[in-house]
Amino acid sequence: MISALLYQAGEILKKDFYESGSSTSKERFDLVTASDINIEEVLIRGLKAQYPDYSIFSEERGEIDNKSEKKWIIDPIDGTADFVFGVPYFSISLSLEINGEITEGHVYNPISNEYYFSSAETGKAFLNGEVIKVSGTCAVEESLIAFGFSANYPYISDYYKRWRHLFDNCKKGMPLISPALTLCNIARGRIDAYLDSRCSMEGQAAGALILQNAGGKLLNYDLGKYDHRAAGIIATNGNLPVLL
Amino acid sequence: MISALLYQAGEILKKDFYESGSSTSKERFDLVTASDINIEEVLIRGLKAQYPDYSIFSEERGEIDNKSEKKWIIDPIDGTADFVFGVPYFSISLSLEINGEITEGHVYNPISNEYYFSSAETGKAFLNGEVIKVSGTCAVEESLIAFGFSANYPYISDYYKRWRHLFDNCKKGMPLISPALTLCNIARGRIDAYLDSRCSMEGQAAGALILQNAGGKLLNYDLGKYDHRAAGIIATNGNLPVLL
CATH class of the missing domain: 3.40.190.80 (D-Maltodextrin-Binding Protein; domain 2)
Structure with missing residues (x-):
């Protein structure tokens, strides 16, 4: 289950967020790099276990090419500067690309516990399991x-x-x-x-x-x-x- | 207890935050005004019950003057635009002014559950009960x-x-x-x-x-x-x- 993997990674990211601060500048910046790399590792390990034949592209590690038309795309912390500044507006973002098309997307903010999902198969978008839609604003x-x-x-x-x-x-x-x-x-x-x-x-x-x-x-x-x-x-x- | 009052108001604000979206523009803007005013009312009611003789200054209502040298200052939603944009970086802010000096400060983000507090009496600052201090960054x-x-x-x-x-x-x-x-x-x-x-x-x-x-x-x-x-x-x- 991709969602279980994201919830697991989210727990780690949440802990890092709450523990940052009251540190020297150097430690603070080290923490960020450590969180980025740590979350990425958790996701790569989990995806490899569940989808051993798929390729993976991730922000820090780059391409893990398995000569597959199926590829997971990972952003371990989308909004890193928010994370560092103490603004809980960051997420773990994961998408599946098949033959160049995105067929599945997951965005999870572990602090607000908002999990967004969509897939080509459903043709719909969901927030924590409920269907969502855009605003009607036209002016x-x-x-x-x-x-x-x-x-x-x-x-x-x-x-x-x-x-x-x-x-x-x-x-x-x-x-x-x-x-x-x-x-x-x-x-x-x-x-x-x-x-x-x-x-x-x-x-x-x-x-x-x-x-x-x-x-x-x-x-x-x-x-x-x-x-x-x-x-x-x-x-x-x-x-x-x-x-x- | 001021903290109990802020936690109570925070539960209401949290509910409003999660329920926003998938609405028309008009409903959305009404919601914000409603949240600002609603939180303010909850705080004023609670403060009046606990401190009937104090004055109160709040963002929407202005001054409630009880001819006291003690005054509560309320910001029901600090960071309203963040609240509207879906960024969980907003807080309820409350401070006590005595003879023109701030002697107590409370800042509570109900989404991240970070409660900051300080008082002239303690001379210290706290996050969820733990002492906090500034960074050493000097460059x-x-x-x-x-x-x-x-x-x-x-x-x-x-x-x-x-x-x-x-x-x-x-x-x-x-x-x-x-x-x-x-x-x-x-x-x-x-x-x-x-x-x-x-x-x-x-x-x-x-x-x-x-x-x-x-x-x-x-x-x-x-x-x-x-x-x-x-x-x-x-x-x-x-x-x-x-x-x-």
């Missing part, structure tokens, strides 16, 4: 929009140049750095759109499937047809016109 | 710094103009909008500094006492002696030179 003035930046001024300026009509006119814009959870928050109808120029395959693949099967729409950041292997994403509830 | 290059902005470009530009040496040189800068929890994250040593030009008395008073009693330092945003009634804050671990 920019009423919309909640997430932008994928931290306090890096050159990136922020680039976002503003391109998305000024959204920055200036949406109901509220927020900088959020965890693509997996943010895509899921559109999928469940909490927010309406998300723009990220740099998020990676590991960070976005699972959340993208979950959003699509909840009624959302996706594009690559260059406006091309959505491909989870391309860096960056434009994601909406399918109702909001983000492109002018 | 900007090693520091984790939070800035109090959302995706509002004019504010971001103002921050960048003033704090460019931090934006460009710190180890990682993050935009975080919940002053109470962010001050507590400095207090426990997870992060090293926080700069916010606009945070209010309700948002900062409890966290500021907690940080001071964990070894941190505070200034008003205009560089004056720290006063919790002035909007804005400059907060550090006491070791990091944020001012050039």
